[in-house]
Amino acid sequence: xxxxxxxxxxxxxxxxxxxxxxxxxxxxxxxxxxxxxxxxxxxxxxxxxxxxxxxxxxxxxxxxxxxxxxxxxxxxxxxxxxxxxxxxxxxxxxxxxxxxxxxxxxxxxxxxxxxx
Amino acid sequence: xxxxxxxxxxxxxxxxxxxxxxxxxxxxxxxxxxxxxxxxxxxxxxxxxxxxxxxxxxxxxxxxxxxxxxxxxxxxxxxxxxxxxxxxxxxxxxxxxxxxxxxxxxxxxx
Numbered sequence: 001x002x003x004x005x006x007x008x009x010x011x012x013x014x015x016x017x018x019x020x021x022x023x024x025x026x027x028x029x030x031x032x033x034x035x036x037x038x039x040x041x042x043x044x045x046x047x048x049x050x051x052x053x054x055x056x057x058x059x060x061x062x063x064x065x066x067x068x069x070x071x072x073x074x075x076x077x078x079x080x081x082x083x084x085x086x087x088x089x090x091x092x093x094x095x096x097x098x099x100x101x102x103x104x105x106x107x108x109x110x111x112x113x114x115x116x
Numbered sequence: 117x118x119x120x121x122x123x124x125x126x127x128x129x130x131x132x133x134x135x136x137x138x139x140x141x142x143x144x145x146x147x148x149x150x151x152x153x154x155x156x157x158x159x160x161x162x163x164x165x166x167x168x169x170x171x172x173x174x175x176x177x178x179x180x181x182x183x184x185x186x187x188x189x190x191x192x193x194x195x196x197x198x199x200x201x202x203x204x205x206x207x208x209x210x211x212x213x214x215x216x217x218x219x220x221x222x223x224x225x226x
Contacts (some may be wrong), residue, residue: 004159031212033213033214034211035213035214035216040218041218042201042203042216042217042218042219043214043216044216045213045214045215048212048213055212056129058210058213068117091159091160093159093160097212102148102207102209102212104162104165104170105160105162105214106161106162107158107159107160107161108159109157109158109159110158110159
């Protein structure tokens, strides 16, 4: 089975460096979401795509964050000039979406980012 | 988004039923009640959802109060693998992203 996969699983970086994470969704899913989770909190929504179009961005997604989903398949999340406050688990999820019909989201295992 | 209130933590003995409560007094008529859980070191996973009627699936049952201001997730026989954080989420038909609270951390004792 190919569930949602994320790469890398762990990333340690120095403050000020740029990092990029990749998410491969379930192949037939047209919607892809990014969430961020800090210790002891539930995941917080960052952004989502329907196919290649980025339809919504949270105000949490500062100018240093950018996400893409070229060709509506995998997605990348880039953080520029990382700060210690960016340390978190970055979760990707995918689902099928059709109009107002809601389908469950399938989550990947996450990428844990540590900024030193 | 409408808010939910859940206890921070609950404890259950293995093989016993578990009732996880959720209050959502400001729920609107088009909000669905979703439950997800997050096992240690994993991403969240879908458990169940419902609108007005009680729902059952292979993982759990969802009991929804008649006024829809509260609901209860029922695990019929808790196992050690059910130890997780359980999130109750309200989701309107136009709300695609999930809005998570802090959830309830369920501990299962052997």
